[in-house]
Amino acid sequence: xxxxxxxxxxxxxxxxxxxxxxxxxxxxxxxxxxxxxxxxxxxxxxxxxxxxxxxxxxxxxxxxxxxxxxxxxxxxxxxxxxxxxxxxxxxxxxxxxxxxxxxxxxxxxxxxxxxxxxxxxxxxxxxxxxxxxxxxxxxxxxxxxxxxxxxxxxxxxxxxxxxxxxxxxxxxxxxxxxxxxxxxxxxxxxxxxxxxxxxxxxxxxxxxxxxxxxxxxxxxxxxxxxxxxxxxxxxxxxxxxxxxxxxxxxxxxxxxxxxxxxxxxxxxxxxxxxxxxxxxxxxxxxxxxxxxxxxxxxxxxxxxxxxxxxxxxxxxxxxxxxxxxxxxxxxxxxxxxxxxxxxxxxxxxxxxxxxxxxxxxxxxxxxxxxxxx
Amino acid sequence: xxxxxxxxxxxxxxxxxxxxxxxxxxxxxxxxxxxxxxxxxxxxxxxxxxxxxxxxxxxxxxxxxxxxxxxxxxxxxxxxxxxxxxxxxxxxxxxxxxxxxxxxxxxxxxxxxxxxx
Numbered sequence: 426x427x428x429x430x431x432x433x434x435x436x437x438x439x440x441x442x443x444x445x446x447x448x449x450x451x452x453x454x455x456x457x458x459x460x461x462x463x464x465x466x467x468x469x470x471x472x473x474x475x476x477x478x479x480x481x482x483x484x485x486x487x488x489x490x491x492x493x494x495x496x497x498x499x500x501x502x503x504x505x506x507x508x509x510x511x512x513x514x515x516x517x518x519x520x521x522x523x524x525x526x527x528x529x530x531x532x533x534x535x536x537x538x539x540x541x542x543x544x545x546x547x548x549x550x551x552x553x554x555x556x557x558x559x560x561x562x563x564x565x566x567x568x569x570x571x572x573x574x575x576x577x578x579x580x581x582x583x584x585x586x587x588x589x590x591x592x593x594x595x596x597x598x599x600x601x602x603x604x605x606x607x608x609x610x611x612x613x614x615x616x617x618x619x620x621x622x623x624x625x626x627x628x629x630x631x632x633x634x635x636x637x638x639x640x641x642x643x644x645x646x647x648x649x650x651x652x653x654x655x656x657x658x659x660x661x662x663x664x665x666x667x668x669x670x671x672x673x674x675x676x677x678x679x680x681x682x683x684x685x686x687x688x689x690x691x692x693x694x695x696x697x698x699x700x701x702x703x704x705x706x707x708x709x710x711x712x713x714x715x716x717x718x719x720x721x722x723x724x725x726x727x728x729x730x731x732x733x734x735x736x737x738x739x740x741x742x743x744x745x746x747x748x749x750x751x752x753x754x755x756x757x758x759x760x761x762x763x764x765x766x767x768x769x770x771x772x773x774x775x776x777x778x779x780x781x782x783x784x785x786x787x788x789x790x791x792x793x794x795x796x797x798x
Numbered sequence: 799x800x801x802x803x804x805x806x807x808x809x810x811x812x813x814x815x816x817x818x819x820x821x822x823x824x825x826x827x828x829x830x831x832x833x834x835x836x837x838x839x840x841x842x843x844x845x846x847x848x849x850x851x852x853x854x855x856x857x858x859x860x861x862x863x864x865x866x867x868x869x870x871x872x873x874x875x876x877x878x879x880x881x882x883x884x885x886x887x888x889x890x891x892x893x894x895x896x897x898x899x900x901x902x903x904x905x906x907x908x909x910x911x912x913x914x915x
Contacts, residue, residue: 436859436862436863438828438832438835438863439859439862441828442819445828481855481858481862482855483852509862510858510865510866513884531862531866532818532865532866533818534817535818535819536820
């Protein structure tokens with residue numbers, strides 16, 4: 426328990442007078458030299474509530490004791506009250522500079538000594554208690570934060586799991602899509618990371634990029650409600666059939682609306698934007714809403730470009746694959762619809778990365794087919 | 799001799815000291831303890847040795863305790879000596895130590911009277 430008063434004075438009579446004033450309220454320890462005072466404080470740091478310190482002492486004087494107390498950081502938890510007959514100018518302010526709590530000049534009044542000691546001891550007791558409490562609470566907070574991070578990690582995992590499950594449904598329904606979904610996801614990530622670096626105005630962060638890349642898997646989820654005779658038709662669609670096909674965007678949104686609340690809002694919002702708007706065009710000539718320019722959410726713009734690129738470099742039932750260069754020029758020149766110039770700039774910059782990724786994915790796909798057959 | 803008479807004889811600050819220490823008993827107890835204090839003997843020895851640093855501390859101690867006990871006269875002369883010794887220098891005025899000695903002896907003899915009733 427921190428309740429002892431250490432009286433440091435080389436003169437016995439002075440120590441006795443102070444002790445007589447304080448002994449009713451506190452256990453008293455006495456030191457007749459600065460050296461003894463330091464060794465006592467060192468041993469009983471946690472028991473001393475206050476040090477009453479004389480300044481003028483042989484060998485280790487009061488200033489030297491203060492110096493040690495300051496260097497050892499004892500002054501933070503143990504207050505010092507200087508009691509002295511020293512009348513030299515500047516001594517009092519020097520003491521305060523060194524961190525003493527109070528300064529009493531002789532002759533002292535016993536009531537004043539008693540009250541100041543009580544005030545300082547109470548104040549420091551409160552402060553020490555508060556610091557202890559804050560320390561404990563910080564410890565608890567740190568633990569809780571760790572737990573929270575772990576839970577957020579889990580939640581993220583379960584959000585991606587939901588996307589993966591829904592993605593698998595799309596795959597199962599639409600034969601071309603298995604690899605397509607993966608590839609669009611990778612291309613979206615490459616492009617998004619470039620935009621994050623070059624165009625901070627879109628407010629992309631690594632976390633948002635992760636969400637967009639994950640949610641890109643659902644861009645065609647609406648296709649599960651398109652009948653086989655249209656979805657899998659090996660010939661060119663009629664005008665009506667094409668119009669119906671276009672509704673996969675809004676149909677996808679209906680599906681997503683039905684599972685709202687099951688997952689994190691950031692994921693459901695990104696998925697919705699991508700699903701609805703990945704066929705919008707920067708000049709307003711897309712569908713379903715004919716949004717223009719930056720009205721189109723950045724998530725949908727990113728997936729739209731990635732989707733177009735993948736459609737060009739991949740073989741489809743109705744077309745063979747374009748070369749990477751051809752695909753690049755068709756997108757940049759606007760043959761597949763108008764894209765955001767900023768995105769095209771990023772696409773140009775990351776052309777090599779797109780191509781590396783494309784080859785890597787194709788190689789994996791081939792290996793997969795070989796081992797599968 | 800009462801404590802009050804003792805202080806009157808010493809031309810000390812009886813009322814102030816009583817007010818500060820709150821109890822006549824305590825004042826008397828500590829005043830009498832002053833008889834056993836060796837600050838003055840130390841002071842004399844250090845002065846003789848020419849050890850003015852230690853002499854300064856001894857004079858300072860004497861000044862502090864006489865201030866606290868309300869021995870006004872003794873305080874005044876020891877204060878003067880303390881300042882003359884500050885920084886460990888030799889006092890220019892030799893009278894200062896003599897005055898402290900005289901006042902100390904006078905204080906001690908009055909206190910002894912008090913001690914013996």
